[in-house]
Amino acid sequence: MSPIIRSRNLIFIISVITFLFIFWPRDYGDKKCPLPIMIENKLNSEPGPLVDAIRSTIITDNKGNQKVYLNAKGYITFLNVLKKQHDTMVYNLVKSAEWAFANNSVYSVTLKPQLPPSGDPHDYMSLGRYFWPDPTKPDGLPYIRKDGYPNPEFFTVTDYVYLRQMFREVQNLGFAYFFTRQEKYVEKAMARIKEWFLDEKTKMNPNLNYAGYRKGEASGWKAGVLDFHQVFRMLQAIPLLRYSHLWDSNIEIxxxxxxxxxxxxxxxxxxxxxxxxxxxxxxxxYDVQALFLLDYLKRYDEAKTFVLQALKTRINNGILPTGQQHYETERPTSWFYSVFNLQGLFLLAERADHYGIDGWNYEGPSGQSIKKAVDFLLPYALNDGEGWPVKNIKGFEMNDYVKILELSYIIYGDDKYLEAIEELRPKTKAEQAAGLKLAKWEDNYLCNIALMSNRLLWTCLY
Incomplete structure (x- = not known):
């Protein structure tokens, strides 16, 4: 190994150790952990992604001392930037956890206003998002598909909304506990888990037989299985909740x-x-969901075999040599689904890392790869979608794609991603101001730190 490589490796190791020393969660015992002190106008000047200062080689530590470090393609921890973003992230995370803690609403499949065909209120039910009454039938049944055009009737069955909210709240409570050690978050998270999965009066039956239900049919539709994929949010939080002495092993059983x-x-x-x-x-x-379940159930050998095959299948079949995700670009909302599928591929690649499999750089037989899929979208993102080769009825929102670019910069170290982020950030801020989509930069921070410090956390993407 050359002296330069040894030097860079040593600097990276020292940086990660320094980061962990400064930001590793403290045990506050029974004392209440105060919210981080907010600087003036902080909410109006929320810091952007971690890469804001990535090119700098001079950092200022917590005592105000300046130090010079080798810039190793984004893997050096810039303490002054990280500290500022860390405080913002913790503030927003604790704010979300406090809301979840104070929220006494009941989340249960038994509260939906209509029963599934089984007649059992404990059976999860959701309506097909893109299905509408058939105008050629007197009663409109069975419903027919209009891809890309969501039926607002979808939200009249509450199971989907409650399920997603439960996953999100348990995640926020778990990660807030990790950073603050406030035991009340553990108690609330356990209550939510019991309410949805274990309590005889409110629990969900362990199936999705009526997910994606199309009125006029006897059962659900396979696409409804997607409803449950955000289970990864809850499953990521549980290992953090286990650090608490209040964690009830019977709940986990x-x-x-x-x-x-x-x-x-x-x-x-x-x-x-x-x-x-x-x-x-x-x-x-589907693969993301199954993989996280195998991992949670400690079926590690199965998970390793599964993720390797999943990456090969999804990259080989779902990405063209050009990087176009052709099954996503067939959809009327082609930009949205191209980004959405990339989010799933990133989650698969991140999980594969845990099993010693490099999904980030895997190439299919014709050179297909995750990186090529990221790169295919880039010129269209930089030109407001101009020249996009297929139909797209939903516009070209950038917030989710910018999150992918941030991670891509850390993973691949390609300066073009950093340059694109800097160019696209004003558009993402404009989208936020217009209320199109709220990009939560604190989620990005956690994502970036996950990749830079042995993947301790992974909470981001959307």
Whole structure:
């Protein structure tokens, strides 16, 4: 190994150790952990992504001392930038956790205003998002598909909204506990898990037989399996909640039994098997869901085999040599689904890392790769979608794609991603101001730190 490489490796190791020393969560015991002190106008000048100062080689430590470090393609921790973003992230995270803690609403499948065909209120139910009454039928049944045009009736069945909110709140509570050690967050997270999965009065049955339900049919549709994919949010938080002495092992025993039964349904039912064979983002996120479940259930050998095959299948079949994701660009909302499928591929590649598999740089037989899929979108992002080769009815929102670019810069070290982020950031801010989509930069911060410090956390993308 050359002296230069040894020097860079040593600098990186020292930087990570320094970061962990400064930012590793403290145990506050029974004392209340105060919110970080807010600087004046902080909410109006929220810092952008971590890469703001990535080119600098001079940093200022917490005592005001300036130090010079070798800039090693984004892997050097710039303490002054990190500290500022860390405080902002913790503030926003704790704010979200406080809201979740104070929220006494009940989340349960039993509260939906209409029953599924089974007549069992404990069966999860959602309506097909893109299905509408058939105008050629007197009663409009069965509903027919109009891809790209969501039916607002979708939100009249509350299970989907409650499920997503429960996953998000448990995630926020778990990560807030990790950074503050406030035990009340653990208690609230356990209450939410019990309410949705274990309590006899409110629990969900471990299947999605009526997810994606199309009125006029007897059961759900395979695409409804996608409803559950954000289970990864909750499953990421549970290892952090286990640090608490209040964590109830009986809850986890019950949850693992539920997840085992659900995984069996996912992999053996007609709906689950059908979704696994989907060739677009539905198949990708089926793999994400199954992989996180295997990981949580400690079926590690199966998970390693599964993720390797999943990456090969989704990259080889879902990405062209040009980087175009052709099954996503067939959709009327082609930009949205191209970004969405990339998010799933990033999650698969991140999980693969844990099993010693480099999904980031895997290439298919014709050179297909995740990086090529990122690069295919880049020129259109920089030109407001001009020249986009296929139909797109939903516009070209940039917030989610900018998050992908941030991670791509850290993963691949290509300066073009940094330059694109700097150019696109004003557009993302304009989108926020217009209320199109709120990009949560604190999520980006956690993402970046996850990749820079042995993937301790992974909370981002969307």
């Amino acid at each position: 019950g949850l693992k039994a539920w997840m085992t039964e659900y995984y069996n349904w996912l992999t053996t039912s007609k709906m689950g098997r059908g979704e696994s064979r989907s060739i677009n983002n539905h198949g990708t996120f």
